[in-house]
Amino acid sequence: MTVLAAVRTGPLARINPVAKLGASLIIAAVLLLSIDWVSALVALVAELVLLCFARLPLRTLWLRTLPVLIAAPLTGLTTLLYGRTSGTVYWHWLFVEISDGSIALAIATALRVLAIGLPAVLLFLTIDPTDLADGLAQVLHLPARFVLGGLAGLRLVGLFIDDWRALSLARRARGVADRGRIRRLLGQAFALFVLSIRRGSKLATAMEARGFGTEHRRTWARPSAFAGRDWVVLALGAAVGVLAVAVSLYTGDWNFVVRS
């Protein structure tokens, strides 16, 4: 996994991946219930405080969170221009309307993307796919066939990238790369699809040849235990959620998205 190599140092690396997955899901679930700027800001601040204890390498941190840091203001901008209009309208052009309402909504949305995206990226940054598979199978008892099939398939992603490059060069060599870009890309995507199915079935045979998919009970070479510190991580995730809701309710900004 050179494409998505996991950070395997620092306190977060020792946490069971299932706990990290759980914590980020809790935060995301709570923050999706409301669109107000207070709950998102409180969650974000709490997360940043916790981040200081994670001791992650700064460069990696910066590179991996970059997509979220770019996505958040863009989402905010879109909401600013097209969000629901209310209060004073400051600027109007065709479908674009900037108003008090769209400004508030834009800030709330941008903060929300950050508050949900950061912990997800950070927790996943330290998850090794193999460890996650071990956790899903041993802690959550998901079917081994499904978990290991997915894990082995993930390894093929790197090969697909090589295949795609070779397919592009081959199309230039065959003299068909000058025109019809959209059609060519569709054809190329189909060719990649065919190649990946072949690779997949070969991999499946290789796995079967090593005794995978038989009736009898499998053992696990790497134990995946759910220890006290894993519960702490889950509890921290829940605490961030509760704090965000509580403060937002107190200030009266909480607006439940599902209105009756």
Next chain:
Amino acid sequence: MIVDVSSPASVRASGWGWRYAGRQAWAAREIDVSIEPGERVLLLGASGAGKSTVLAALAGVLGGSDEGESTGSLMVGGADPARVRGASGLLMQDPDAQVILARVGDDVAFAAENLGVPRTEIWERVHESLDAVGLRLPLEHPTSRLSGGQKQRLALAGLLAMRPGLLLLDEPTANLDPAGVEEVRDAVGDVLARTGATLVVVEHRVDVWRPLIDRVIVLSSEGGVLADGPVDAVLSGQADALDAAGVWLPGRDPAPFSARPIPPGDLLLAARSLSLARPGSQPLGLHVYLDVSAGSATALTGANGVGKSTLALTLAGLLRPAGGELRAREQLAAGIGSAPAAWSSSQLLTRIGSVFQNPEHQFLASSVRAELAIGPRALGVPPTQVASMVDELLARLRLDGLAQANPFTLSGGQKRRLSVATALATRPRILVLDEPTFGQDSNTWRELVSMLLELRSRGHAIVAATHDEAFVRAIGATPLRLGDSRRADAAADRSGRAPAAGRPS
């Protein structure tokens, strides 16, 4: 049923056959074979004789009645192989398709986990298996960073962790360079010496496995066993049949061609201090000097990973040079500028043709006929003329019986011939080939050689990235040996000379 098989297993087949679901023809049939524990058997036969089917059946991975139907009986160690997974271990051809997990130790442990081996014993088996194949790497080592030969040894270790009594090898070295071939063969030799396991290997390069085997079984294309016995007796007794089947026989010169001296023609393409980079990567530490003239043949040689394919793709105008100069002379360019990477895709067609290592990357159409018509059509050749050009190519490359077949369903040799034919359809002045002889049987190999010699005599230039020294000699190519850049840098530090200058030797 869990069987901890550590003793060598026997093989008994009587009247065994298999037909894949939805197929008319039997993939294998009327097979009667008896192999004693510890015997080492080379399984030969023409392509389509059912060698791989037999191995898959012995490994118990053919599937159930929904995958096909069987006749007769087949036993490994006295039991149905599909019910005693782990009794036999199957090593296949494609190194990339057999790596299952991301770390070396986990990949070896995988098979033992599947068989329900207790955790402490798993890791004992992992160490033992890695040791047996001579792969002395940390357990955490990423599998993505292994060479082809290492990947095959890793897969072998993964099989050994099951402690199989029968080792099944299906052309395990066809995709490897000569160093990788030896590496894997020697690892198998060590494993057999340790475990005494029974061996069945399918391979058309007899000389690779000859030191290890003591019996040869030849399957007939019509079904059944054509010959079975000691190595020398079978190889000499069946020499003509095996030769016709594309088997590489030791002592038979696969290249009965003598390259006639071909006078050098006009200079077409010149590389000066050309440096290369794979897409999205840093430049390789190479500076290539090369002249490509009409009628010439150049072989790009050197160890795996040194940049032969990258150089081939760059010379073919598909990748941009990372530095230095690659100039097409006016003889080749004919008024469209001297940088091949700047030419349009259709301008390349009549100038430089490419044959990729994996033919499947090049196929665009759903029939062989349509595939061959793509190039000429892109050049704007009128349809009636395209049809006659395609007919001529089909006949010349013996593909006429397959005109309506889907390119993806062809055999390995047919795919190779078709991929060369697609490039020839537009008559490029230079033909660039990447490992054209990888995994080919002796028949396809000879056809390829005679085709390239014919092209040379008509004034086409050939550039081929290859490991195959017999092929280099047969087409009379001048080798351009690319040095290992790291070693070359180290050498340059000592001598103070420029690193890795690739000049024709």
